Amino acid sequence: MSSLAGYALARLDFAGKGVFAFVILAVMIIPAPAMFLAQYKLLISLGLTNSPVGYVLILITSGIPMSTLITRWHDRPSIPAPGFSPVPTRPPRVVSAVLPPDRLWLPARATANLVHMSMTFSHDHVGISVTPEDLDTTLQWYASKLGFVLDQRFESHGTTFVFIVNGDVKIELLAGASNRREAPTRDILTSMDPERLHHFCLAVEDLDATVSQLRDRDVPLIGGPMDVPAIGQRIAFITDNLGNIIELAEPGTPPAMITVR
Structure with a gap:
């Protein structure tokens, strides 16, 4: 597309040729950072950030004006026509593309990373807090009623921690509670409230x-x-x-x- 447009501007005469060349030049005058900021906001509104389609659109909107002008300069006749006074021309100006600051791109990168991130878990243990007075009673209950056995018992930060196990099941008892809970429920269907x-x-x-x-x-x-x-x-x-x-x-x-x- 750029090659055809550049060749037409260099070799052909047609209505609006000057206006068309002026528009392309005007687009090239816009600072690259301003162009990229506008393009980035447009991609956000279209939902095309971090996508192949968005990448192609940026290449098209940024590359076509520049490549068209470069092709126009390259394809200009080297031998002047009769009656034509050649005017010295300058080599084409190459404008470097400057990306916007990273802080504008980081939100989109973070979102993409979250979409592709996956986590795998396996169950380790259940923790139950008890008062120090109820610790031994609770140990005895789980041992006599459900067959759990003592795995570890240690002191840390002024609190006693106990791990009991039965097969692959592990329960941690934390003797740091200061108040006992309310009376236990007697009906599973009425135990849903409050949320917990x-x-x-x-x-x-x-x-x-x-x-x-x-x-x-x-x-x-x-x-x-x-x-x-x-x-x-x-x-x-x-x-x-x-x-x-x-x-x-x-x-x-x-x-x-x-x-x-």
Whole structure:
């Protein structure tokens, strides 16, 4: 496109040739930083930042005027026509393109990085705060009712920290609380308010067998057992000696996938 336009301006005579050349020259006079600022704002409004289409548009709008003028100077006749008095010409002026300051580009870069960033997690442990007076009682409850064993116990910052484990499950007890919680809930369906971390879940192989053992150990249910077809599981709920809600979930058969045609 630039080659054709430059050749036409250099070799052909047509109406508006001078005006067309003047417009191209006027565009070249605009400082490059001002051009790039306007182009950047336009790309933001069009949602084309950090995209191939936006990059091509910048190349087109910035490169066509310059390359057209360069081609025009290059294609001018070297042998003057009869009656033509050549006028010494200057070599074409090359204008360097200056990018806007980094602070204008950083927001777009940060957004692009967030879109492509991914994080992978695995579960480590659940933390429960207790009063120092309830620490040993809570340790005994989890050991006698759920079969947890002591993994670590240490002092730090004036507080006792205890880790107990059962298989892959780890619970941390932090003996830094000064007040005991309110009376524990007796019904899972009325325990949703207020908003908070509601419960943690332990997976069991046989829910009915687990519930039976818990009843023998004087651990009552506050919900279930119940079937949840949407996730293909059976679940039940209990509370520990502090009133923290614990869900027991039995793996089941996931619901069949539905294909929409």
